[in-house]
Amino acid sequence: MEHNITAPVIREATADDAEEMISYLNIVGGESDNLMHGADGFKVPIEGVKRRIQAFHDADNCVILIAVEDGKIIARAELDGYPFARLHHNAKLSISVRKDHWNMKIGTILMTEIIERAKKMNLHNIELEVIADNKAAIALYHKMGFSDVGVYKNWWFVNDVYSDAIVMQKCLDD
Ligand SMILES: CC(C)(COP(=O)(O)OP(=O)(O)OC[C@H]1O[C@@H](n2cnc3c(N)ncnc32)[C@H](O)[C@@H]1OP(=O)(O)O)[C@@H](O)C(=O)NCCC(=O)NCCS
Numbered sequence: 506m507e508h509n510i511t512a513p514v515i516r517e518a519t520a521d522d523a524e525e526m527i528s529y530l531n532i533v534g535g536e537s538d539n540l541m542h543g544a545d546g547f548k549v550p551i552e553g554v555k556r557r558i559q560a561f562h563d564a565d566n567c568v569i570l571i572a573v574e575d576g577k578i579i580a581r582a583e584l585d586g587y588p589f590a591r592l593h594h595n596a597k598l599s600i601s602v603r604k605d606h607w608n609m610k611i612g613t614i615l616m617t618e619i620i621e622r623a624k625k626m627n628l629h630n631i632e633l634e635v636i637a638d639n640k641a642a643i644a645l646y647h648k649m650g651f652s653d654v655g656v657y658k659n660w661w662f663v664n665d666v667y668s669d670a671i672v673m674q675k676c677l678d679d
Pocket residue numbers: 536537539540600601602603606607608609610611612613614634635636639640641642644645648
């Protein structure tokens with residue numbers, strides 16, 4: 506689909522983005538069956554979202570990046586680092602892009618940036634789980650150097666159907 510490209514700005518989210526982030530998450534949830542919630546399924550109150558964004562900003566192993574175009578969030582990626590010392594060098598990744606911006610390399614740009622952030626934070630591993638038939642996400646993760654490490658059986662429950670998740674890891678020490 507043709508789209509007027511004004512290059513989105515990629516930046517770390519701040520607490521002031523909470524309202525727009527809630528709106529984004531409720532929209533993007535309805536645009537695919539591959540996220541943890543569906544349309545309007547993100548029910549966290551704004552104060553909770555503000556606290557979480559601030560906590561991610563303050564932590565030395567977490568980050569939330571957003572891509573903003575014309576004042577609207579059009580993509581988001583986060584690294585959620587483990588709080589405990591023995592796992593502190595690992596973080597879980599999640600990413601989404603608004604459907605009208607798919608296949609325009611925004612996912613690639615966000616992944617590249619968040620991997621750089623992970624290295625700067627001295628993380629050693631990024632992990633994620635992806636629904637086994639999510640071809641676009643799997644292609645993106647493989648391109649970014651993620652390896653399949655296993656399968657969680659019946660991990661997702663979407664539209665009354667259980668499906669497996671592929672577990673992936675990118676080891677930043679390689
Ligand atoms: C997965 C997602 C983040 C990708 O974002 P994006 O901005 O479209 O990603 P990019 O354009 O940078 O790259 C997409 C890649 O997938 C490939 N791709 C797209 N559809 C594909 C398909 N059906 N089969 C195989 N590869 C596919 C593209 O060719 C591209 O690879 P390339 O750069 O080597 O050409 C986006 O589709 C999305 O938000 N999906 C819904 C939410 C989601 O699934 N999040 C991940 C949950 S684990």
